[in-house]
Amino acid sequence: MTDTETTSPGHPFVHPALFYRTPDEYAAGVGGFVRDALDAGEPVLVAVPGGRSAVLREALGAGADGVEFADMTELGRNPGRILAALQGFADRYRGRPARIVGEPIWPGRSRSEVLEATRHEALINTAFAGRPATILCPYDVSGLPDAVVADARRTHPTLIENGRTDSSADYCDPAVVCADCDEPLPEPSNAPPLSYGAGQLGEVREHADAWARGTALSPGRRADLVLAVGEATANSLAHGGGRGTLRLWTTADGTVVAEVRDNGRLKNPLAGRRRPEITGTDGGRGLWIIHQLCDLVEVRAGATGLTLRLHFSG
Template sequence: MTDTVTTREAFVHPALFYRGAQQYVAGTVPFVLAGLAAGEPVAVAAPPDRLQLIRDGLGARADEVRFVDMTEAGRNPGRIIPAVLRGFADAHRDGRVRIIGEPIWPGRTPVEYPACVQHEALINAAFTGREVTILCPYDAAALEGGVLDDAWATHPVVIDEDGETASALYDPEAAVARYNEALSVPPGAETFFFQGSGQLSEAREFAVGHGERMGLSGPALEDLALAVAELTTNSVIHGAGGGTLGIWPEGEYVVCQVHDAGRLMDPLAGRRPQTPTRPGGRGLLLVNHVADLVRTHTGDPGTTIRFYLAR
């Protein structure tokens, strides 16, 4: 007996390479309208000027669409899956959901970019089997060629002016690995070695003291305390009982990182929204929520989580 199994992946994740406003509108507005016509909930998360183009193109129907400023909600790429994409998709579970998500724009810095690619790659694992369509526009005229090469690796399908092409270069795991870059503490950083739960308070107070001296105050300083507590607690529980904390100023940010000997085996750690009744597993998610950027490195020497807070 022959079993014919048709595997049609429920999750659809095309990249849209556009050049100029006209192509942007042509690639996004009909996509939104088709979703609305099918009765699908639609959200658009993009930089404000792009949101405006889509709003203008939709006219009165814009009221039926949820618009999200990606430069705010998605400033930290690690927050986009839990807070923006799954936030919207999980709230509409009875049928297909349609989202435009533009996480990479020309202003993204070299420090942010590796986290952006990893985010794009991990969308595939995060939504496997889900009735969700996420279209990711790329400004092909302004972004460097290497960015588009990465988009071919993180999206199974690419749409451009020539139409729709299945990507022969699609390999999201390789893209995650390619940007799994070592994160060393720069010279001059303040460092603190902690071992055991008895030093968690000291580690937190060390970070808060230096963070304040480096220019953090108010809610940002409280977020620093929270993030450091979560990361150092993770190190004590999962990372050989301790680790190293580093903190330093960098441009408009205070940067803090925690390194331990553990190995982060779950690439989606910190990117799954937790159901409200689940008792644990919110540490990395918290850091993704409060930080302006989170970078991670995991490998043989252990795991490093680095986060940035604007001062």
């Protein structure tokens, strides 16, 4: 294929990666995608890092007024929050094709953030399967590590590069990519575990609150930490074998981390990444709340159980 068309009859959901190297390539590729949507009367969401929005606004001119913009550095600070926002936008226009630009990975993101953003990119293919939408994901190949670009080829069925649109020969099952994102978590130097079981959740919350008072977290963020820990440990009792362990520590850059481990399983990889139904019983409500509260959530679901690492900045 030599054109840049991103829709395909019989396949209502399309998920291309756009590889760009310069601001001009970005403006041409992403701007062209948005203009095509506007010309077709389709709703458009552009969720990109703040500086990229300025490039697009200039390229689109007056057309930018017809676009909904979001700063991905805020929306996607925790990659686990992105999917729900994209689905929420598409849900507002049910029955109509939606076009979305989502740039969840940019130069400077930490390895932990990149892994969770890559997991997000893989899960998009599961969450949007069969929906009439196109999600274009730009990648700055001049500034991102080769491994990140290689993963983009694995998470996107379609690639756009140098003005050409082709199928990705490296695309693979989302479950495979998610498994590869489960890199071993580094061990903290000093974080003794606190074991808990039935009837001890109040003590766990009190312990987390008392410990957090010795950190640089604001009172509001301390409250968020205690609430997230409460949701995670309650999940342990309900879904993780009835008991678990909590560890708390602070990293060298001042980030506060709470880790909850139990014997649970993550049956649905989308749990917590999609807004739960009010009457839902799929167990996703607690994980949803956790994702909304944290700056980063690292998930490791292995044969021995489930680990959640919850990150909080000041």
